[in-house]
Amino acid sequence: MNGVQAVAKSYQLFNPRAYLQNNYVPPRADFSSEESVMCWKLRCLHEACAKGEIKGHNVVDIGSGPTIYQMLSAFEHFKEVIMTDYLEVNREELWKWLKNEPGKFDWSPYFEYVCKLEGKGEPWQNKEKRFREQVTRVIPLDIHQSCPLGKELASGSVDCLVSSFCLEACSPDLETFQKALENVVGVLKPQGHFLWIGALEESYYLAGEARLNVVPVTEEMVRAALGKAKCIIREFRTYSMTPAMKVGVDDVSGIFFVWAQKAANK
Ligand SMILES: C[S@@+](CC[C@H](N)C(=O)[O-])C[C@H]1O[C@@H](n2cnc3c(N)ncnc32)[C@H](O)[C@@H]1O
């Protein structure tokens, strides 16, 4: 068994509800302070999208998992929103929320905060309804394939990619991380936008019975990987975790936010 196969095996134990509980339930997911990491992430995404350059027909979230928060700013600027994940259990969790079914996860604090950032006085329920209407597909993906989205989305067909905590969390080493980034960027149109959130210097995280290995990356490694993937960095921001935030569900040291653009065809 090679490294990618070992990662795939480890994900068979991934528990979406445990993962959501570990990372996205208040008070650990803190909205009481603008300085919290959750508010910082949502602000980074909002501020990049508010500049007005990131728009087009379709936006694809790479490795959605069971979460949608990462899309709450970008989706407003595209007609078609596509969520993706490697695991059927995560795609099922996304559909449970999209169909407003009993037992769905409560993302309302996230909608409320993004509406506050947008400052239009819009009820969060209106934004929630629009998001549900705009998500057209929830599809499988494998970032270790040269065409990560298979026949669903051809290379060079996507206006914007979003991804949060995926590439480093399913790559066994830096070489595989680099190749996965190039596979993902291959889906973008030339000059397409990439909004990328990830973990800095993390080596593992827990999701129920699953203990997932993470390839530890630094800001310099992420910058170098984007350069090799022929992406121009528009913005690179980092957030350092406080010791109090380290509660044993992972060993993440910080978070990065990147707004990048795929180079024009030359
Ligand atoms: C840490 S979770 C990120 C979830 C979510 N984007 C977030 O922000 O919390 C990593 C995700 O990568 C997915 N994954 C695992 N192997 C993958 C692969 N080969 N290709 C694409 N995604 C994969 C997992 O199913 C999981 O949902």
Ligand SMILES: O=S(=O)(c1ccc2c(c1)CN[C@@H](CF)C2)N1CCSCC1
């Ligand atoms: O938004 S976070 O920075 C966050 C959110 C999700 C994850 C991590 C961190 C780190 N491990 C990742 C595994 F890939 C998943 N956050 C960490 C502090 S408590 C609220 C959630």
